[in-house]
Amino acid sequence: MSxxxxxxxxxxxxxxxxxxxxxxxxxxxxxxxxxxxxxxxRDTPWAWQKKHMVWFLNNRLYGRSESTSYYYLLTIRLLARRLKASWVFKNCKAQETESRALRG
Incomplete structure (x- = not known):
């Protein structure tokens, strides 16, 4: 048993x-x-690919508030940092929210 x-x-x-x-x-x-x-x-983050994260951001967070999507994006960035992956998320709802916030 694992x-x-x-x-x-x-x-x-x-x-x-x-x-x-x-x-x-x-x-x-x-x-x-x-x-x-x-x-x-894929049970562990070691088996994940960028496409899994993009799927989660675009499909599982569909209809959620911009702030919720943004906070999940921050968590995904932590996961990517831990995996030492250089993933950049473009064209997803959470990324668009962050861009608008930075522009003011």
Whole structure:
């Protein structure tokens, strides 16, 4: 029997911020993990590709508020940083929200 993947241990090195922020990132990362595992049978982040993250941002967050999409994008960036992946997310709802916020 295999042990379930420990997302908290996986993100320990890249999680920063307040206790509430760290808990939010963990909660969101676990949801991302479960959605990707259900759709593609990829249980651990080591098996994920950029297309899985783009799918989550564009399909599973469809109809959610811009701020929700943005916070999930931040969590996905933490996951990518932990995986040492240089993924850039263009043409997704969360990225458009961030661009508008930066422009003012």
């Amino acid at each position: 042990k379930p993947f420990d997302m908290e241990l996986f993100l320990t090195g890249v999680l920063t911020g307040s206790h509430a922020t760290r808990k939010r990132h963990l909660r969101q990362a676990k949801l991302i993990q479960s959605e990707i595992a259900e759709r593609w049978q």
